[in-house]
Structures are given as structure tokens and as C-alpha cells.
């Protein structure tokens with residue numbers, strides 16, 4: 001698929017809305033540790049139980065009857081790809097984080113899954129990844145301001161289907177009350193899964209989607225989760241107890257999960 005630069009107003013909106021999440025300089029300057037990042041303990045595949053009723057699993061398995069290989073883009077610890085074996089016969093994990101790729105490799109070996117991994121950033125290093133039957137990309141796109149080339153490279157690598165899973169609202173929107181409480185600032189309310197759909201439709205992809213209500217998946221009292229949220233809030237470790245209390249006070253952290261898929265058509 002070939003796209004022109006800035007051809008899609010939806011893509012401009014996506015990138016502008018993501019930019020609004022930038023943390024104000026004066027707060028960032030006080031952060032003792034980098035606020036962004038994906039702790040291995042949180043994203044380890046062996047620590048995550050796949051949701052058997054997930055629409056993503058259903059539409060992914062549909063095209064793997066009889067087997068097939070899977071490329072998991074932004075695999076983290078590999079929860080999305082490894083949940084597909086069987087029927088998938090091979091999983092290729094793609095991620096920039098060496099620690100997460102090592103966790104993916106360890107869990108894949110432990111489960112006896114044929115696998116390989118590629119260290120890189122999508123789409124810059126997409127040429128390092130093979131074309132496969134199914135490309136999956138779960139909970140990554142809110143990290144990607146330049147969304148069109150990212151999507152096009154997903155499409156280019158799939159023979160049968162691309163499946164993207166994302167939360168209906170930005171995954172950090174649940175912590176807006178904490179930003180108000182600790183720093184007195186408001187956080188943005190976008191982009192959303194609808195904005196992502198607009199990007200895909202602007203590219204002319206024949207997408208389908210499904211959504212499912214899911215309770216907030218993390219145990220709010222888990223020290224690993226508390227430390228991750230505290231780092232995201234640019235606070236020092238001494239404030240973990242306060243963050244734990246603030247997390248316990250949150251009313252509703254639920255977020256819908258949206259599955260979007262399309263079957264590439266090659267000209």
C-alpha cells in the first residue's frame with residue numbers, strides 16, 4: 001500500500017491528540033525516574049490469563065485454522081501471540097525492549113512454542129520482520145504518533161489478516177483523577193478508538209470491529225502496579241503509599257477493549 005504524506009486528516013488529529021499527553025516540563029523536571037516504560041513484570045505473558053471470550057482471540061483463530069505463523073508487533077512479553085498457540089504454529093515477537101523480548105523468549109521456550117524475535121521499532125525496522133499469515137498488535141497504537149506508516153507496515157506484512165486491539169479510551173485516562181490530586185492538572189480525553197478507526201477508514205481499509213466491556217485488569221494493590229503508576233505520575237518512591245491510597249479511591253477504572261481487524265487485499 002502506498003500513501004502520501006499527511007494524506008489523512010484523521011491521522012493528523014490522532015497525532016495532535018497524542019501530543020496533548022506530553023507531561024508539562026516543570027513536572028517532568030521533578031521526576032526521579034523516567035515516567036514512560038513497560039515493566040517486564042507487568043507485561044509478562046505467563047503473568048497474564050487470556051480472556052477466553054475475547055473477540056480478538058476469536059477473529060485471530062478464525063484465520064489460523066490448520067495452522068499459520070503470527071507476527072506480534074509490540075509484543076511486550078508476548079501475551080497476544082502466545083495465546084494463539086495452537087492453532088498458530090510459530091510466533092515472531094517484535095519489540096524495541098530487550099528485557100521484554102527476553103521474557104517473551106523465555107515464556108515461549110517454556111511453553112514449547114516455535115518462535116523467534118526481532119528487536120526494533122515499528123515501522124522503522126519493519127523490513128527486519130517476515131511476512132506472515134496473521135499480524136497482531138495489541139495495546140501499542142496509543143504509543144504511536146505517526147500512525148499511518150505504522151498501519152501500512154502492519155498491512156504489508158499480513159497475508160491473511162491484521163488484528164489490532166486497543167482500549168476504547170487512552171490507557172492513561174483512568175489516572176486523570178490522580179493527576180488532579182497530585183499535581184492539580186487536567187489530562188486530555190483523547191484520542192479514542194473511534195479516532196483510530198477514522199485513520200484506518202481514511203486509508204481505505206475494509207475494517208470490522210467489536211468491543212467488549214472489561215473490568216480494569218490490574219490488581220490496584222499490587223506493589224508493581226503502584227510503582228508503575230507512581231513513576232507515570234513523576235513522583236518519588238517515598239510516595240508509593242499515597243499513590244496506593246489514591247488508586248484505591250478511584251471509582252471506575254473500567255475501560256472497553258476494542259478489536260479491529262481487516263483482511264489485506266493486494267492490488
Ligand SMILES: C[S@@+](CC[C@H](N)C(=O)[O-])C[C@H]1O[C@@H](n2cnc3c(N)ncnc32)[C@H](O)[C@@H]1O
Nearest residue numbers: 038074075076079095096121122138139140143
Ligand atoms: C502496553 S505494552 C503491550 C504489550 C503486549 N502487546 C500486550 O498486549 O501485553 C506496549 C508494547 O509496545 C511496544 N512498543 C511501543 N511502541 C512501539 C513501536 N513503535 N514499535 C514496536 N513496539 C512498540 C512497547 O515496547 C511495549 O512492549
